[in-house]
Amino acid sequence: MSNDIAIRVENLSKVYKLYNHPTDRLKEALHPFNKKYHHDFYALKDVSFEVKRGETVGVIGKNGSGKSTLLKIITGVLTPSSGTVNVKGRVSALLELGAGFNPEYTGMENIFLQGFIMGYTREEMEQKVEAILTFADIGDFIYQPVKSYSSGMFVRLAFSVATIVDPDVLIIDEALAVGDVFFRQKCFDRLETLKQNNTSVLLVTHATHEVRQFCQRALFLDHGQALFWGNADEAVQRYYFSEHQQSSSKKVNQIGSNKEETKRTGKQQKAPKENSFSNQKVQWPIAQEAFFNIVSSPDTIGDGAICTTVGLCNSQGDPCRMFVQGDIGVFFYEFELQRDVEVPIGGILLFNEKNILIHGKNSMQFDTEAPKNLKAGTKIRFRQAIKFDLASGEYTFSIGLASIEEEAFQQRSQMHSALLEQYRTNLCYVRNIGTFSIAISLGVGITEIPFHGICDLPGEVCIEVQAHRFWA
Ligand SMILES: Nc1ncnc2c1ncn2[C@@H]1O[C@H](COP(=O)(O)OP(=O)(O)OP(=O)(O)O)[C@@H](O)[C@H]1O
Incomplete structure (x- = not known):
């Protein structure tokens, strides 16, 4: 080799x-x-x-x-x-929790046990103990048997030991x-x-x-x-x-x-992308890879419509499941109506790994023309673009279709949301259709990390210098 x-x-x-x-x-x-x-x-x-x-x-x-x-x-x-x-x-491994550690031994004893397994002498391990403890940061628990550790404490110690021994x-x-x-x-x-x-x-x-x-x-x-x-x-x-x-x-x-x-040097290698909505000209995709297999999706509620197709592409219209912060994802979804509908409303919900709703928006919340008075059997297609100004991670999404009475739709901007709800009927909701991931946009924004938290919010900042203050 x-x-x-x-x-x-x-x-x-x-x-x-x-x-x-x-x-x-x-x-x-x-x-x-x-x-x-x-x-x-x-x-x-x-x-x-x-x-x-x-x-x-x-x-x-x-x-x-x-x-x-x-x-x-x-x-x-x-x-x-x-x-x-x-x-x-020299190989160092962090396999399943607890592997290689003696549960009856204290954290400290296990440090020396691991060192011994890795071929280090006691003296060599004594020189490493302080760095291991500093990194693990589990305080006096180090003198307790590891069987009493939480999984988080355990992994702190295990990772610290596994990496400090210069594998x-x-x-x-x-x-x-x-x-x-x-x-x-x-x-x-x-x-x-x-x-x-x-x-x-x-x-x-x-x-x-x-x-x-x-x-x-x-x-x-x-x-x-x-x-x-x-x-x-x-x-x-x-x-x-x-x-x-x-x-x-x-x-x-x-x-x-x-x-x-294509080595990762900490910077994403990005093809130039169109990240503005103004000239979105994304057509309904032809490539089969754009679409999710919704036949096997067990989580469908409602019998007013059938969700027939759901796809996801980037802003160039190419099938995509991996985005970088700030990219635009374009969702395509189609429903077949099972009953007559005055005005259809389609929408998307995005959830993060903790299943927290990060963003949900439907077509009624946009200033968009909507078709009216559709008969059962009609197929309607939605194309919804979302700018992924989100934290890096994996996301799932769900899609829904509802209908609303035409008069309420026309007056939606003046109506209280609770009242508007009374004119709305849910037709179909498909949960957990698919997943996509978002990576940090390292090096493409003004700073390496463009924001902290789960999403970027529109905003601006200005800095003013006040008159210099002289202290007595
Ligand atoms: N001792 C065994 N006897 C029979 N089948 C086994 C045995 N150990 C593992 N398998 C099977 O081998 C397959 C691969 O298991 P493995 O644990 O490597 O998967 P994995 O990708 O690590 O899964 P996960 O993401 O759930 O940890 C599984 O179908 C598992 O049921």
Whole structure:
């Protein structure tokens, strides 16, 4: 293995024998003609990729796609059924909570235990203890058995130990998700430092915006297979598309993709984008990738209309699930009316990872012409553009259709909202249609981080100098 490669995984598979009944295992073992009572289940199938020294690589995929199995094989916790794994240098791993720690030992004792496992002497660990405690910041709990720790405290200590021991390879399985936001920021700062010191990081996470932000390349696993290996942005894009469309789940194994050289230097590589609404000329998309698979969406309420199509594109009209703060996303949605409607109202609700409603707006809240007196069976299409001045993260969205009496619609600006509600009938509401992600617009605004909090609000600031005050 060449010097610049830290991890090489070649044709890795992990097969489990699954039995329908517990007794089948015994029947199989005792059968005189070796009759098979099991079927093979591939937790991993023929996975290959390599991680360079100093590179941060993400591993993404749905629940059960094989991410933890992969990390466990790389760290030696599991043995593969076939294929090889080569890892160069000292490996430090943060697998599931509690792994590698003795629950009966205090935090302090566990620090030394981990140091011992990593091959450090007691004296060497004594020199590192203060830095570990400062980073973990769990106070006197360090003298308590770790079984009494909250998951957040545990991960603070585990991350601190795992990263302070100068690993050549750091492997993290979802561990950071339990830390609070400030701790996660500290962790990512630490990961940056490790990267500069040439540590390779393999990061399993469901937080795809973190993959986009911190990883150069990513592996997208689906049912144990590598559907994509290469540029991190593209891996996340494919993950989003495959999540909602069966059509995109072709096997693509792009080792050495030419896009992998799109290195993340902390700055997003952006194509010039049109971010104003004024000349929006986005047509109803043709590309199938624009649309979500709403047939499998279980969360539909209302029988006044059927939601037939929902799509999402960028401001150029290209199918898109990954945006940068400030980008415009254009939602396309179509309903087929099941009853006569005076004036239709369509709208979108955006929710963040904590399921907090971030933004909701319907067509009645815009100064837009609306069609009137539509018959049952009519199909109506909406095209709604939203400027994503939002915090980085993953978002879900829901779509609804209502109807309102024409007279109330005409007088909506003068009517109290409670009164307006009386003239409104909900026809169809489809929850959790899909997801999209938003990454920080590093380096494209006036400052690196354009705002703090969950959304940017329109505003302005002015600064005035008052007359200088001389103190007696
Ligand atoms: N010991 C086992 N016997 C049989 N099947 C197993 C075993 N361990 C894991 N699996 C299966 O292997 C598949 C991959 O599991 P794995 O834990 O690697 O997925 P994952 O991508 O890490 O999921 P998650 O995101 O939920 O953590 C799953 O379908 C799981 O049920």
